[in-house]
Amino acid sequence: MTRRIRNIRRVALLCGVALLGSHFMLAALSQAPLSPAKLRYHGPVNEYLAPYFTQNWLLFAPVPLSDDQGILARARCGSGSVTRYYDVTSQHIERVHGSRFFPSRMSRLVTNSLQQIHNTDEVMERYRVKAQNDKKPLPPLMPHEKASRDEAVDFLSRYASDQHPPACGGRRPHAVQVRMYVHELPPWSRRDQPADSGKVSVEDFPWREVGSL
């Protein structure tokens, strides 16, 4: 191996280590808990990482998903009649249960959209927790939070209107309303109780015109 080749290898390795080191430092900062450094550099770091190097490694942490969440929907037909609420989520969950080896991901359309509805940034989350602890009124949704929520509700409404075509005698419904349910499964201390016991809470989203979705 000639001296020139050895030098080229040395320089390549050092430059590579410097580049990768900087990259992983920024990636690690994006995953760090909220800190003064993160508050100051979050903007430029995010600008560098998004969209091709975005990372999110919370993976069931710190609080894992522990509730059964899903959606129901009802449709307003062209005649003005409103159908009963129909189940949108279960059929795809059953498909997942039927095939655990690389199952279809259709069920994620609902679960990921429900997560998107409650998506927020770390600063607002901390602010809301503090307001709740201090028994002060909660701050309203920020414009970016509202946009993300509207996008998710539109998506779920579109999905719900496609999932139950016979709702209006086979014709496309005029409008659709999505109801989100959260079924809190019995906790560890009451693990002997049947899974269908536990509190259920619902949230109704506004009617959406199917033609405008």
Place this chain on the structure above:
Amino acid sequence: MIRSAIASLDRIAARPSSTAGVSAARVLMGFVGFMYYVSQYKDRSYLFGPDGVLPHHVFVEQLADSGAFSIYSWSGSPLWAETVFHLGALAAFSVLVGFGGRLGLAVHWVFLWSVYQRQTALIDGGDNLAYLVIPMLMLTRCYDRFSVSTGAAAELSCRLPEWARSLSRPLHTLGVGAIAAQMCLIYVVSGLYKVQGPMWQDGTALFYILRVPEFTWPGVSEHVYGNELLVYLGTYSATLFLVYFPLGVDRAAHGPDRLRPHHDRLRHDLPQQRDRQDHGLRAPGRSFALPSENAVRALPTEAVRELKRDACMMVIAELLSNFFPRRPARFREHVLSCLFTIVLSVLVWVAVARFYGMRTETVVQVSCVLAAFETVAYAASRLMFRRRAGGEAET
């Protein structure tokens, strides 16, 4: 001290370590990518088509907001979406069987990224890892093993200037380091956030997760979350594994040297033996030298034991290298390489056919066609890219 730092830099820059590991990672990336296409196949037009759950105009608006690209956005025609989807599946399959080299891996990344962006509601942490790791894998020699090497890359690299070819090994080392750093970041972040969660602290997190209908595996999950000891051990071992993962990587990187303090001495004693190993015995990941009797006598017992261990490793490595040739040069190796591809692709095909409950007759027929096609393609590619005699070009 500076001299020793430079020496270790040279050693790192020249060492093609973990080729089997990165090759296996490439196979895994191909397999997972291919199964993504397979598992969404029935719903592909609804999920990725222009008239599906995310209409083309809404998708294009969202894409413009995120600043990303996707091949699916180039046309609103259903035919285009179908074509891109099927080409993507083909690219994933070629990565799985190791055909197409690093360029094939780059093409796979472009298709995979495009399909992920087409429907972001489907992707999870595993997909996030896939699109981050594939570019890092492109730096490495991830086609050295478990692949169909047609010699095309060796042929092409012969035409590159020497300095460009010499970059192959440092780039490989950087790629391996980047993948290790990425894995450490994932595990440590995930582990440290888990340590802060009350359910993880209580040792009951696994119980809560396994009961959520989407993560339940009927017939299996009940036995796990119904057993208190399993829940407790599962939750704690997951957290401990994640937090201490980097220590395992550190051990793997430095382990052999730390365990074998006499290894370098043996090699340094025998320059002529070191020359021989370049032409003779070759082992995946590292090379082994056989010292003379006098050199062995001068060594302490511990070193002799180390030598015996190396001899065993050498035999195993030689056996393994026959099945996964790095640079196929002999007829037997070509046959083995081709057989490997055929068996792997038929196995994947049978798994897919099983998934859709196809008839046995159809499965056998398609398997035969697949095997015949691959044999012809392999033979044709060998004829096109005949290796230069004695050429040991770095790919």
